Structures are given as structure tokens and as C-alpha cells.
Amino acid sequence: MARDEQRSNRPALKLHVPEPPYRPGDTPDYSHIKVPAAGEAPRPDIACDDTETHPLTNHLVRVLDDAGKAVGPWDPKLDPDVLRKMYSDMVTVRIFDDRMYRAQRQGKTSFYMKCTGEEAIAISAAAAMDAEDIHFPTYRQQGLLVYRGYPLVKMMCQIYSNAGDHMKGRQLPIMYSDKEKGFFSISGNLGTQFPQAVGWAMASAIKGDSRIAMGWIGDGATAEGDFHSAMTFATVYQAPVILATVNNQWAISSFNGIAGAEQATFAARAIGYGMAGLRVDGNDALAVYAAVRWASERARTNNGPTMIEFFTYRAEGHSTSDDPTGYRPKEESEAWPLGDPIERLKQHLMANGEWDEERDAALNEEKTAEVRAAQKEAEKLGVLSDQGDEGKETMFEDVYAEMPWHIAEQRDAALKEGK
């Protein structure tokens, strides 16, 4: 309640609550978003002082121009075979997402999350890192696993919590984990993995290893305290880590202004910590690759951490439990000025004469068949909805290395109960 006697003739204070520019029913128009021309951003030396990158935190590193040509100093000049592998994996991820989304709608599992529109980010990052480097991902970097050749069947088994799930059905669908592929266990708690990546990188430095880590976070979760700890520890110890913020504009129903994006870019947060920062067109597979490559070389040569903001758009709902038409215009994803990452890489390959519609149709057919076959195989091992009572004693394992008496007693009690 306002205290009138204190207010006198001073103006009343107002709370600013950021609002997205468009709500359902509005016609989205993103012409106000500054999209610099491809090739415009300078590329500093990997050993540069962090201050040299500061202009780039308000810029946008872009390689692919409107005609699909790779231009400027950030062009990674990738071999066409690598580009085709990246493209093929991006296509796979999109098909996989569609199949699993449908599987959830068919009641075969409880939950799914797509990464539609963000495929270039994880795939290109995986391509730019070494296979031995580790990722501390969020739930929207399934491309990392796909690029690293993790079997689709195993991903699906995790989604179905079936007999093929090596995590014994304990984790929510899509919370994958694979030590061998350098894909750290995903947690439902947002932001936690960001400083963990820094710790892993510190460990690598402590042991005089040559491997580096990459931590991932979304725009919304940058508001978590973990973001700040990660940035602090990374700079204090000059940890060999890449910290990636995937700015897809939305955190469920909250636009990124609620996370602080109205006032500054996420990349700009690097400045205050004394860290190198880059802001990158997240729908430009080549720009993503080039930026991660730059940051990884910087980290690997003991020149310190880098924060990269990948500027992109979450083209679909947050999850199978979300309906985005409740908070944003349906047409927003088409209005997004950076386009579709898969289309853009396809255009690039075609512009270079490395791809054609015929091969594209064949690839789509092949990948659809591959995903379908994997799904068939995974479903042979069961789906969540027809899960029986068998093996429920495994629920009590792995809380500790050895099962203590109290958990053993509870297991025995549970086994005596009916379902």
C-alpha cells in the first residue's frame, strides 16, 4: 500500500514488466531485429584479449548469405563431406523429433521435447569439437548424440523407458546420458550443468589433459544462479570450457525479456566477467561451427573460456505438454528473420553444386526409413504404456553403490505389495 504521507509530490514509481512484442492474434513483424550481413563480423585471433571480442557480443557472426554462399572471415571452409554429414544429421534429428512427438501423442510415452529450428546448433557444435571432448547439455541438444553416432534405438529406448534403456527407466524421456559419447547426464534442474561443465574443464586442466568441455544453457535458465557461478568459476580459473547460451527467444511461455534480454544480449554478459564472448546466428550451421571451433581452439591453447550466444528461435512448443498458441502468434516462427537452419544449409550445399533435389529426396527417404526401423526395433523392447510389473526391484538399486538395509527392507515390502 502506498504511504501517502511519504509520497508528497514525487512521481509514483512504476514496475516494468517486460512484454513480448506480439501475442496471439497479433501479426508478428521482426523487421526491428538487426540482422547484420553475412561476413560482416570480424574474426579476432583465438589468443586475443577478451576485450577484443566485446564488439562481437552485440553483433551477429554470420557466414551464409542470402544466396547460400559462405562469406567473410568466419567461413570455416569445411569439406563438402563434413557439410553433408552435418546436413544429414540435422535432417535425421528433425525426422526423429517428429516421430517421437507422434509416439507421445499415440500414448507410447509420457513426454517429448523437440528442438525444431535449433538443429544446426548442436550438430555444428558437435562437428566442431573433438569426439573426446565432453558436453554438459540441456534437454534440447539431441543433435550432439546424433552427430556422435549414438544409436537412435538407444535414444528411443530411453524415451520409452523400456528394457533397452540403460538408465532402467529412471529418467524422464529425453534426459539421455552417455559417458562414452561424452554426453553428460541430463538433469531436470535447469542450469545445474552449466557450472558442472566448468568443473569438468578445471579437472582436465588439473590433470594436464588436452580435452575441453562445453556447457549448455537456454536463455531462460541464464537467470539461474548457476549461470553466474559458471561464468565466475570459468574466468577465475581460466577453465578450458565453452559456455553456450541457446537464445531461442522463449522459456516455455516467457519471452526472453523476462530473462533480461531487453536490456542486453546474453553474449554481452561475458564482458562483465572478463570472458571472451560471441553472438552467433544459430540458424547458420557454418557460423555455429566456426564460432565453436574458435572457442575450442582458444580453450585448448590455454587462452581461457568463451561464452557464445546462439541466436535462434524455438519453432515449436516447449514440450508435448505445451501449447504455444496460448502465448504467441502462430505465424511467428515463419516471420523469424533467420530462417530455417536445415533449409539454409541445403541451399548452401546446392549453391556450391554439392547437393541436389534428387539426393535430398533420397536422403529424406533414407532417414525416414532409418528412424522408422529404429522405432520398430525399440518398440520390440516395450513402450512406457505397456510396461509391466517385471523388474520393479531394480527401482531400489543404484541409490548407493551397495544397497543399505533400509532400502533393502523397502524393496522387500514393495515386492510383497500388488501393483
Added chain:
Amino acid sequence: MPTMNMIQALNDAHKVAMRADEDIVVFGEDAGYFGGVFRVTEGLQKEFGKERAFDAPISENGIVATAVGMAAYGLKPLIEIQFADYIYPGYDQIVSEVAKMRYRTAGEWTMPMVIRTPYGGGIYGGQTHSQSPESLFTHIAGLKVVVPSTPYDAKGLLLASVEDPDPVIFFEPKRIYNGPFSGHHDQPVVPWSKSEGSDVPEGHYTVPLSKANVVREGEALTVLAYGTMVHVARAAMEEADIDAEIIDLRTLVPLDIETIEASVKKTGRCLIVHEAPRTSGFGAELSALVTERCFYHLEAPVERVTGWDTPYPHSYEWTYFPGPARIKAALDKVLAD
């Protein structure tokens, strides 16, 4: 055999562990160059170098989180949270990540680490230098919770914790870092050098986790305690001339239920003593377990002497602290026919 206080014993445990295992790293606020505000990590940086013993930013969340990353890499972090009262910013990492990692990945990733933290009151520490938050951790599946009460146990339990494959929250009762405490704050403190439990072997030895210590055998009742309260309870029993069986739990989770059960079945009476507030404190779990398992042997209701359900006060330290007077009052109930 050298005589050590608890700080020296803990410090020695660090050195023994770090010499034996190159993967152990120690860090925390002021834990590096300065050797910790309680001197537990003194000399480690000098002996093991800055890469294995170093200062951390004031970020409990960051300290635990980076330890998670290090454990994921294959190191064994042995980290310090300066006061248990300040462990809360790291709580999400401890509860959601450290505790659940083995389970959620079915053993693919594990978190062998020790989180040391001084805890407990009796030192005019006020609200944020006196808390006993152990029940916030005993409630979390996947964590082991350890509390030593002597220098001998402190070293042996810390070495066992470091070697344990599971994450351990290691609460150090700072009131008895320098000497045991009878609960009589108006009497001079007796140093460890003149007390039992301060003969600490050189080199490596362990005190097994999940194994309680029967501090004193007796017939009249069973007293369950840990940390500082082991000494307070013992002094109270001696002063009241009660033939009590005093059990120092040492590990709260997983608990040594056999020792407790055998004792209560023998004595038929049970008194639980802890510094932490009463409601939902670890004493409630102990009371429930004893009642469930020893009901037909009990001759009186299980009693709890605990801190009050208030934040820890400064000026009313000795009204809050569950000292000898309150323990004696509880005895009247437990020992009533």
C-alpha cells in the same frame, strides 16, 4: 602415538588421503593459501600445489557444482563449505545432482566426493554459525551423512568417507574442534590432549561408515547421540550417576540399526539427543525406528532432547543449547517406572 585435536586429525586425514590418491582435490573458501578459517586444510597447498588445494570464490553453489564436474571427470573432490549454515546455496547441486547421479544414470556416472562442513552451536555463533542442518541431508536418498565426535574418529571417518564410492556430507562439530564439551559452558574447556579419543595413529587407518560406536556400555537406558552431544550426554549421565549405554551414531545414513536395536532391546529405554531443532529433526527418524523395532521391549516412551523449534539465537545460547539440565529433566521421564 601422536595426540591431536580434531582439527589436526582432520588435517592429517587430508594429507594421508592426498598422498595416496592423486585424484583428490581440495578447495573451498579460504581453504587454499590460508588453510581454512578453522585451519583444517593448513599446509595442503604448500605440500600438494595450487592445482590440488586452492581457494574458491564465495559461491557454495559453484563449489559444489564444479566438484560435480570434477567427479564426472574422474577426480575425487574433498571440498569445504565454510559453515553448514552456508550450505544452502549449494543445496540444489547436492540434492538434485550429487545425490541422484548414480541412481539417475544407473551407475554410469557416480559422485565420489566428500563435502566437509563445520556445524553445530555452543559457540555464540548466532543464527548463521550454529545450525545443525543434518536432517536436510539425511532425508535425501543417495547421500551418506557422517558426524565424528573425537579426533580419532574424525580422521578415520574422513578417510573412510574419501574412499567411499558414494557422496558423503561430513559434518564437523566445531564446538569440539579443540576439546570435548560437557555442556557446562561456565567450566573451562579441557583440551583434546587431556581427553579420550585424541590418540591418533600416524598414516592410514579408517573408521568404517555405518558403524556406530558404543561409547559406554550400560543397562539403565540407551542414549543415541552424535557430534558434540555425545560428550554432553556422557557428562550428564556421569553427573546423574546413571548406568547408561551411550551410542555415538557416527554415521546417520546409512544408520547402524543393529547396534541401536540390540541396545534398546537390552535397556528398554531410549533417549535421543541432538542440537538441531526438534520438528522433523533426525531424532524423529530415530524415535520412529526405535518404536517400530523395539516396541515390545520399551518400558517408557522414547524421549528426545533437542534444540528448540526456533532459529538459533545469540544471547540465549544456553537456553537454546540442549545442555545437561535439559538432559537430566528428560531422564526423569525415560527412567520413570
